[in-house]
Amino acid sequence: MKRILTTVNTFSRRRTFDSLRPLTNHPRTIPVTRNLHTSSNPHNATATATATSKPQDAAGSLSSNPQMAFPCLDALETRTSNLLNNSTPVKKFSSGGGPEPSYTSGPHQTFHSPTPLRLDWGGTLPTYTIAYETWGSLNPTASNAILLHTGLSASSHAHSTPSNPSVGWWEKFIGEGKALDTSKYFVICTNVIGGCYGSTGPSSVDPSTVTDGSSGKGVPYATKFPIVTLEDMVRAQFALLDHLGIQKLFASVGSSMGGMQSLAAGVLYPERVGRVVSISGCARSHPYSIAMRFVQRQVLMSDPNWSRGHYYSSIPPHVGMKLAREIATVTYRSGPEWEQRFSRLRADPAKPPALCPDFKIETYLDHAGEKWCLEYDANSLLYISKAMDLFDLSEDVQREARARREGYAGGRGGSCTLTLPDEAYEEQEGPQSPEITTTGTPRRPPRDLIAGLSPLKNHKVLVIGVASDILFPAWQQREVVDALREGGNEGVTHVELGEDVSLFGHDTFLLDTINVGGVVGEFLKE
Template sequence: MNAPRVVVAATRPAVRQLGHRITSTSTKSPSLRPIRHLHTQAPRSSQAAASAEAVVDAERPPSASSNPALSFPCLDAVETRTQTLSRRSRSQAGPEPSYTTGQHQTFRSKDPLLLDWGGILPEFDVAYETWGTLNVDKSNAILLHTGLSASSHAHSTATNPKPGWWERFIGPSCPLDTDKYFVICTNVIGGCYGSTGPSSVDPANGQRYATRFPILTMEDMVRAQFRLLDNMGIERLYASVGSSMGGMQSLAAGAMEPERVGRIVSVSGCARSHPYSIAMRHTQRQVLMMDPAWARGFYYSSVPPHMGMKLAREIATVTYRSGPEWEQRFGRRRADSSRPPAFCPDFLIETYLDHAGEKWCLEYDANSLLYVSKAMDLFDLGAEHRSRVAEMRQQNARKLKDYGKGATTPAEEAKSDLCTLTLPATPYEEQDADAAALDSPSTPTTANTQPPTASPADPPSDLVRGMASLASTPTLVLGVASDILFPAWQQHEIAAALRKTGNARVTHVELGEDKSLFGHDTFLLDLEGVGGSIKRFLE
């Protein structure tokens, strides 16, 4: 009979304070000087227990290991944060941050809003900030659309002097010249910086929406923004301006309300999300949803899913910048080449990603990331998609008409809206036809696909039909050659589709890698290339 086996586990050592993180992420500095100590901490917590466990044969005494166990300070940091948040969750303050960036104005719509996929917001808030002065006839208003996780705080204000995310682009004589224009920026619905989103309270039951919040689209966000404009008495915008996700919204605003939008600026945006960007956002959502603390979205009274959020942000950061920039900025340099390699952040590029995730993991609501990023995936200005959504809205119009009148009970309404999505019975398998399609230069272009080799002068006819309402709207389309998330061919596609509609007032600008190596984030950083082009177009 085999001898019994005994599990010996080390006791949990005391928690030690981590070293400092990166103190600078300036793109102009060729050398970052992280002083985070990667190898000097003893393993602890669950990592300590796992690494110290030794299954020992009872017939002979345990012997020393051939090599010492690796330390994992990055996991220690996550566990320390979890412990801190757990302690806070037992206090009255709660673990969830306020998700606000300071003073802003709030518009509250008491009229219900029907969303594209059938959901209803019985009422909603839109957080916004303004700069400049609205003229007498209200003809100088510019609606500024944000990227995925930005707040309405694009520029400092008297009540919130903190620099905004587009601080240098807004102000007297700036690209958005406040001596000329009245600039309005909102936090999108679905967000968490003052506008109604998953972390908001559902007026129907007094509880947080969480994942009871309905699926959103870019067009839904724009509808909420136009409710704000209606409330301000602004019938027509001088311009609709946006970058990244904001570039999508800017195009959507013009396509939905062409008579209300005088000009369009779309920077590093697209007319339809393509598979690579969908795949990257899917990966971020999956990492977040696999965090046990996410709890299917119902985490507001407990520890938020900071681990998943950190990893999701690291993945996103990889798509926001470019390889050439990182080659110049980090190269293959390690944080401390005198120490042995480690699985935790070791190379400078790893410490940069770690810093990005650490900084952001508690600054944005996890559910907002899910909803807003999914809305980006669903974006498509093609005629087929727009027609299908319009048909859905027509079918769901009775919900809005009957809302609050007792035509159906809440239980019946909920049952009719239950998600019926199921996973495929068999996993996806590569088909011979897929490879043949890629090899064939004569593959026909369908409604939502375009061969990588297609000429930018030949956008899909479906997209041209879907953008027909923009045929007379002056439009600036700006792209960046080093952008991998919204690649330059997508801006070529927008410009070409607009020209195919008969629009003769399309300005297309592409910044080559000689002008910018900042990738997708160029719209946040390049005041001359991006800002200068916008200023000239708006004049």
């Protein structure tokens, strides 16, 4: 283990939606072949143009250029039409409402808690359900359990099971002889509170809408769902551990958002967690990642079909979801990797440029959005991404959250009174944090963060970062390590993968079974 870590540690540290309706005043043009300029929608005026000797504009005068076609917009219109006609595969919501995305990840186990979950921001869930899956066997002393935390949009299906043989999101990292060795450990993975793969979230039925004699029918929470935090999700997970009879985890393991939750598990329940593994995570969200998630939410919420969250009996906001996913995908990988994969290649260099996907990188992003836009609940994306923004393990933040929970008197929580500022933001002189240098990297961890991570003083902690990660830059993992060490933790192992090792950016934790999986496996063996 020491040899591997030494080698790795020396790696370098471098680092519009209404407009989708068909236009009625298109100039009519001559379609010769179907290409990036030619519509694939037979109902679009561009695709049904009649032949003329020269193209004309809307006023009938001669035009030097034909009207450009937009097959990418045609495809969005077609999906909207298919959803209206119920011809796109969707599942019906349990209340009997209209089309809804297929959220389920397949068969899983469920834990239903009748005990209310008090939340960090004053709301409550009177009851809640957690979807989970397990691999391996729990030993007689219940001392070999590993809690695996997911990224933002992942389900509990981290690995295939007899009841659900489809490939899981961490398939190559779980199993006999792998990073999470199922011959030794009992691995548990849950869908988080706020999610849409079986755990209680915005798409779940609001129990206050279920009346006697209604056979359990009701309407979804939608945006009546309370604001949740990553710490709320962790507390719900530990209620599941209580149900399973697990008093102490052998380890808490997670990547990305899961890496944040893994640290939170150790901070909230230091006596119930043995080791902590945090991969490509952080101890507090920083402005860049907050900004990227904000833009995704704004794009999604601007889709008219979002309907302020109440879309479950109509068309889901598939356009906003597609665009939000494309933005997210830009942050998941790295520029150097895309240079190798796509360079400046166009999908078809023999055809003239188009405003729809044209370069290969554009077609890749388009495909990423397409395959996801109906597979995840839009409201879950909003709530969970906001929970990531709010994440901060600093001592004062945790103390204030605890006071809100303990002071909560019941009910459904207060209404949101947030308003936009009266004046626009004005640039301030100098850095806003005394701990930040002029280059934008931390000078040292804030004392409040050092104090917040102090419950992990006596824990073995593995922190892995990736130099090519732009969403959770490697300096954020170094901040975690420095804060732990300044707080007196002498059992921290820090691994940073340079660009000469991995160009996969943030997604390295999903792909690198050697430099991520191998290091995790060795750490758990020590």
